[in-house]
Amino acid sequence: MIWNEHKETMSRDEMSAMQGHRLHKMVDYVYHNVPFYRKKLQEMDLIPDDIRTIEDIVKLPFTTKQDLRDNYPYGLQAAPQSEIIRIHASSGTTGNPTIVVYTRRDIEIWAECMARCLTAYGMTRNDTFSVSYGYGLFTGGLGAHYGVEKVGGAVVPASTGNTEKHIRLIRDLGIDGIACTPSYALHLAEVMEQLGIDKSEIKLRIGAFGAEPWTENMRQEIESRLGLKAYNLYGLSEIMGPCVSFECSCQSGSHINEDHFFPEIIDPVTLEPLGRGKHGELVFTTLTKQGMPLLRYRTRDLCSLIEGDDCPCGRKMVRMSPVMGRSDDMLIIRGINVFPSQVESVILDIPECAPRYLLVVDRVDNLDTLTVHVEMRPEYFAGADTIDAITDLAKKVSFKLRSVLSINAQVQIRQPGSLERSVGKGKYVIDNRVLR
Amino acid sequence: MTVHQLSIFIENKAGTLVGLLRQLKEANISLIAISISDTMDYGICRIICSEPMKAYEFLKDAGVAVSLREVIAVELDDEPGRAADAIGILSDEGLSIAYMYSFRLTGKGVIVFRTDDNPRAIEALRRGGLTMIREDDLSKLV
Numbered sequence: 012m013i014w015n016e017h018k019e020t021m022s023r024d025e026m027s028a029m030q031g032h033r034l035h036k037m038v039d040y041v042y043h044n045v046p047f048y049r050k051k052l053q054e055m056d057l058i059p060d061d062i063r064t065i066e067d068i069v070k071l072p073f074t075t076k077q078d079l080r081d082n083y084p085y086g087l088q089a090a091p092q093s094e095i096i097r098i099h100a101s102s103g104t105t106g107n108p109t110i111v112v113y114t115r116r117d118i119e120i121w122a123e124c125m126a127r128c129l130t131a132y133g134m135t136r137n138d139t140f141s142v143s144y145g146y147g148l149f150t151g152g153l154g155a156h157y158g159v160e161k162v163g164g165a166v167v168p169a170s171t172g173n174t175e176k177h178i179r180l181i182r183d184l185g186i187d188g189i190a191c192t193p194s195y196a197l198h199l200a201e202v203m204e205q206l207g208i209d210k211s212e213i214k215l216r217i218g219a220f221g222a223e224p225w226t227e228n229m230r231q232e233i234e235s236r237l238g239l240k241a242y243n244l245y246g247l248s249e250i251m252g253p254c255v256s257f258e259c260s261c262q263s264g265s266h267i268n269e270d271h272f273f274p275e276i277i278d279p280v281t282l283e284p285l286g287r288g289k290h291g292e293l294v295f296t297t298l299t300k301q302g303m304p305l306l307r308y309r310t311r312d313l314c315s316l317i318e319g320d321d322c323p324c325g326r327k328m329v330r331m332s333p334v335m336g337r338s339d340d341m342l343i344i345r346g347i348n349v350f351p352s353q354v355e356s357v358i359l360d361i362p363e364c365a366p367r368y369l370l371v372v373d374r375v376d377n378l379d380t381l382t383v384h385v386e387m388r389p390e391y392f393a394g395a396d397t398i399d400a401i402t403d404l405a406k407k408v409s410f411k412l413r414s415v416l417s418i419n420a421q422v423q424i425r426q427p428g429s430l431e432r433s434v435g436k437g438k439y440v441i442d443n444r445v446l447r
Numbered sequence: 448m449t450v451h452q453l454s455i456f457i458e459n460k461a462g463t464l465v466g467l468l469r470q471l472k473e474a475n476i477s478l479i480a481i482s483i484s485d486t487m488d489y490g491i492c493r494i495i496c497s498e499p500m501k502a503y504e505f506l507k508d509a510g511v512a513v514s515l516r517e518v519i520a521v522e523l524d525d526e527p528g529r530a531a532d533a534i535g536i537l538s539d540e541g542l543s544i545a546y547m548y549s550f551r552l553t554g555k556g557v558i559v560f561r562t563d564d565n566p567r568a569i570e571a572l573r574r575g576g577l578t579m580i581r582e583d584d585l586s587k588l589v
Contacts, residue, residue, distance in 0.1 A: 387456065392512035396454035396493075396561075397545060398486060423488055426458050427510050 014130035014162070015123070018270050019326045026327065030273055031064040033298040038062045038071070041304055044089040047082055048072075048306065068273065068296060069284055073307045076109065079249065084110040090301045100148040101248045101348060111150070111248050112302040118157065120299055121251050124268045125158020128257035131266070131324070132217045132242045134188055136163030141181060143191035144222060144346065146170045150252030151222050151346060155190040155244075158254065164188075171195065174202045181213050188217035190244065190253075192346045193225035193233060197377035200236035210238040219244045221253055222346035224334055243333065249308055250295045256331055264317040264330030271299050274329065275307065276316055279338040287318045292338050293331065311339045342372060342442065344379045347418050351440055354383055357411045363391040363404050367430040367439075374444040382421040383412060389427045448569045448579045449517035451499035452559065455492045456512035459485055467492060467511070474505040479585060480559065482548035493548065495520070495559060497586060516561065519568055520580040523556040530558060536575040542568050552580070
């Protein structure tokens with residue numbers, strides 16, 4: 012089934028023409044409503060009329076996560092406040108979250124794009140769907156929620172946590188589909204086995220998994236343990252949230268809703284656009300967004316756009332390969348973005364700690380764990396001599412990390428001089444998660 | 448009426464204790480008593496030694512997380528029940544003990560502990576007729 016046959020099966024020529032038209036309008040809109048973009052375009056000696064076709068997109072400036080931080084909170088907002096009906100936030104490196112704002116039409120388009128994803132997974136209005144992304148500032152929960160409602164299915168807003176109760180609901184309500192992170196799906200399978208509930212007792216047939224990288228092996232494991240078909244769901248809050256691209260039943264790449272989000276692949280070093288089939292950094296331009304439109308936003312996700320628009324499912328929308336890495340040092344832990352620099356900013360603010368740290372990421376029972384190693388300054392211990400003093404310090408660091416990262420981290424206090432000085436990128440992160 | 452004790456924060460990792468002991472050897476410090484309390488990941492090593500001030504300065508300069516504390520060291524006759532008597536005195540005073548360990552000194556037993564109120568503990572122990580070791584007594588030994 013295809014949710015929007017007209018848009019999803021449009022010929023390449025029609026699609027390009029529509030994208031060019033929308034891009035022109037978008038550039039005109041940001042030029043007149045976002046001082047940040049007007050200044051950038053003026054510096055490049057560009058006016059909106061210079062952007063006529065979708066090929067002209069390469070003339071436009073890039074936008075980075077740093078630009079979002081520098082313009083915190085409302086600097087990139089294009090619509091008047093009276094038109095904004097939703098605000099989401101994701102974590103930022105310096106404690107400043109990244110704010111995204113939505114107009115009513117943005118929310119409608121989000122639901123429309125999400126409905127396309129769910130329909131491609133085989134969901135219909137007869138289905139009951141559990142949304143087990145976190146609800147709240149994170150875009151995952153509400154994004155998937157509105158999509159299920161758009162299709163006409165019944166949403167079970169389970170969110171995360173209370174896994175046992177959730178599993179009972181999946182069994183007792185005969186829930187048909189679930190949207191969550193792939194690692195949470197494996198955790199569900201684990202707890203189900205502990206409860207002695209066999210997969211034959213549950214009816215789940217669709218899994219919409221995203222918000223973190225996963226592999227073909229994880230897909231097979233989830234499918235065999237939960238007895239469902241696992242589909243990729245890709246998105247990022249800066250662009251919209253989950254719904255940006257999705258797998259169809261052919262599962263050879265994820266179709267991008269390119270009538271709303273125009274993708275490019277660039278070389279992350281030279282910033283030169285790369286052709287189809289070439290591996291590089293994924294860049295998106297929003298073509299219809301009103302609240303916070305972005306031009307050529309650098310996602311830092313590394314992947315490629317698949318050659319050929321001849322997917323057997325009938326959709327003509329371009330497909331992206333699975334994301335195989337990042338062009339920065341961002342970690343995705345339980346679906347939450349974590350930058351080592353965030354941890355650094357917290358540690359630097361704690362006088363009892365030396366400015367050195369080590370992050371260790373692991374996957375225990377299919378759930379990501381983060382342990383932060385910090386060195387105690389010798390001067391701090393001079394005023395104390397009990398274990399309590401050390402556990403109190405660990406608690407203090409853990410509390411401060413939680414308020415900035417939005418996830419719980421184990422804190423390990425280390426003796427002075429025991430951590431290597433962070434030299435060069437990546438030295439202060441050990442990621443033990445094996446994407447099997 | 449107290450003796451100085453060094454407390455050193457150490458990680459629960461192979462080689463950390465021997466590293467510390469070698470540093471003390473380098474400073475020509477003799478150990479009189481040593482005790483280690485541990486959690487899963489780290490511990491605190493408490494040491495009574497010759498020249499505690501010198502040892503403290505030496506370790507501090509080497510960047511070690513070390514603290515210097517005054518602790519009470521009570522001498523006990525080598526007979527059953529003497530430790531119970533000593534602790535009973537503190538208990539009757541309503542004083543609690545943060546940590547404690549013991550060693551032997553010239554035929555007598557010595558218990559070392561830190562309470563939440565050292566002056567009160569010393570006063571109570573003295574009233575109970577117990578002898579507390581002074582730093583001088585220790586330095587004579589080494």
